Amino acid sequence: MSESSLPLPSSTIDFYQPLPVPVVHPPRPRYWLHALLLLMTCFTTLVVGIRMQYNFNQDHPALWLDDNSPSLFPVDWIVKHPRRLLGGLPFAGTLMLILLAHEMGHYLYCRYYGVWATLPYFIPGPPLFGTFGAFIRIRSPIRSRTALFDIGIAGPIAGFAVACAVLPVSLWLSKPMPAAFLKWDAAAGGPSYLDLGFPLIFQIAHRLFAMTSAGHAAAVLPLTHMILHPMAIAAWIGMFATSLNLLPGGQLDGGHIVFSIAPQAHRFVSRLTIMVLLTMGYFLWTGWFVWALLLQLSSLRHPQVAELPRVSGGRMWLALFALLMLILTLAPAPILHASLPEVIRQFRQR
Numbered sequence: 001m002s003e004s005s006l007p008l009p010s011s012t013i014d015f016y017q018p019l020p021v022p023v024v025h026p027p028r029p030r031y032w033l034h035a036l037l038l039l040m041t042c043f044t045t046l047v048v049g050i051r052m053q054y055n056f057n058q059d060h061p062a063l064w065l066d067d068n069s070p071s072l073f074p075v076d077w078i079v080k081h082p083r084r085l086l087g088g089l090p091f092a093g094t095l096m097l098i099l100l101a102h103e104m105g106h107y108l109y110c111r112y113y114g115v116w117a118t119l120p121y122f123i124p125g126p127p128l129f130g131t132f133g134a135f136i137r138i139r140s141p142i143r144s145r146t147a148l149f150d151i152g153i154a155g156p157i158a159g160f161a162v163a164c165a166v167l168p169v170s171l172w173l174s175k176p177m178p179a180a181f182l183k184w185d186a187a188a189g190g191p192s193y194l195d196l197g198f199p200l201i202f203q204i205a206h207r208l209f210a211m212t213s214a215g216h217a218a219a220v221l222p223l224t225h226m227i228l229h230p231m232a233i234a235a236w237i238g239m240f241a242t243s244l245n246l247l248p249g250g251q252l253d254g255g256h257i258v259f260s261i262a263p264q265a266h267r268f269v270s271r272l273t274i275m276v277l278l279t280m281g282y283f284l285w286t287g288w289f290v291w292a293l294l295l296q297l298s299s300l301r302h303p304q305v306a307e308l309p310r311v312s313g314g315r316m317w318l319a320l321f322a323l324l325m326l327i328l329t330l331a332p333a334p335i336l337h338a339s340l341p342e343v344i345r346q347f348r349q350r
Contacts, residue, residue, distance in 0.1 A: 027139065034119045041122035041131050045095055047073055048130035049088025052230040059178050062091075062233045063128070063194035072127035091230035092130070094166050096122075098238035099134045102159030102245075106136050109154040113147040116140040128194075129237055142305055145260040149311050152256030153322055156242050160325050163238035167201070170232035171209045176218045177225050197285075197333040198223050199239050204328075243329040244291065246322060249273040250298035257322055259302055261311050270299040282340045284333040 051074055052062040077084050103120035110117035116139045123132040142148045202223060210219045218226045228236075246254040249270030259266040274292045281288035311319075333339070337346075 029118065031119075034121060037122045037124070040124040041134075042092060042096060044073075044124040045092035045130035046085050046088035047075060047078060048127060049091030049230055050074060050077060050084055052091050052233060053087040056227060056230060059175075059227060061177070061194075061227055062230050063196070065194060088230075091234050094170075094231045094234035095129075095131065095237055098159050098162045098166070098234065099131070099241070101162040102155045102241070103134050103136055105154035105156075105158030106151055109147075109151045110136070110138060113142070113151065115142055115147065115151065133241060144309060145263075145305050145307075145311050146309060146315070148256055148305050149260035149315055149319075152253045152260065153318055156246050156253050156322065156325060159238055160242050160329065163235045163242065164201070166231055166238075167205045167235045168209065170229050170235050171205060171218075171226075172213060172216065173229035174218055174226050174232055175229075176221055177227050195224075195336040196236060197331045197336050198236070199243065199329050199331040201239055201328040202236070239329040240331065240334055243326055243331070246326040246329070247273055247277075247291070247295065248326075250295045251302070252295070252298070254322065254326065255299070255302075257319060260305070261316075261319055263305075263307075266302065267299070270295065274299075280332055285335055285338050286340050286343050287335065287338070 051072065055062050055064045099122070100120065107117055107119065118137045118139070120134045120136050122134045124130070125132040142151065206223055209216070213219045245252055246257075248254040248258045249266075249272075255266065255270060258269050274295050277288045277292035277295065281292065
């Protein structure tokens, strides 16, 4: 992921001013810093996972935001009963595995091409999800468009594969939302929890779940009427992160893929993506405004890569697969009821 970012960083690779010659003596790895950030992120995601598991056990949505519910980051629970950390393992373990797979996809291909890169830096984050994601830093030039393509696409494929493996299991562990709870939400004028919008991959997995698990209590319910298991929330975050990184522009993984295939089109595609994000920010989710800004900032530069050899052959099919992953994982409105007009109306009402 990139070094700058939102619930999850803008891109998983950050290229700084490529050097004209390869780095002969790379900096000494700071393993202590990687380990410290990893431990901190494990702790923050575990604490968040405890709250999600508690809500799930109480038949409340994992992102329940009622005034009477526990705090978003219940550290006091850990102080009083350290064993409660185990309750956060389903969410934290799933999310960390997805993020690790993504970053190691980049890292291993850097090693394959002889590009010097750091181990992943994990970023502890705010109470809602417990992390901003992770990123690696590349310290030496990437010598060909083929290498740039392979390094850029390896992360999203690895993270997507793990998230897809987790998704069916997590849906099976989910359960129906109590009817009384739905009525209470309606009477309150709206849900008292973060109302997620689901990408196409969730819709497909849910249909397969309904077809293969007809006896399951939640199989016949729409996703919005299910109490998702914390593992499903982690899979949702993983899919969301994949879609963000695959946005075709700037220094994002998708931008690297576009640049490696057609360098001349990179600037145009980046600007087009920014315009689309601004439109989506107004009509669907205001968070897209932030991503449009980040994409604009990251599109001001790009690593210098040799013109030849060009990307061709089977990699063009992989490029189409990257586009398919973007379509499957992108939630146009990841948070419902958060378009700009709705946010302004809610602000005025308050």
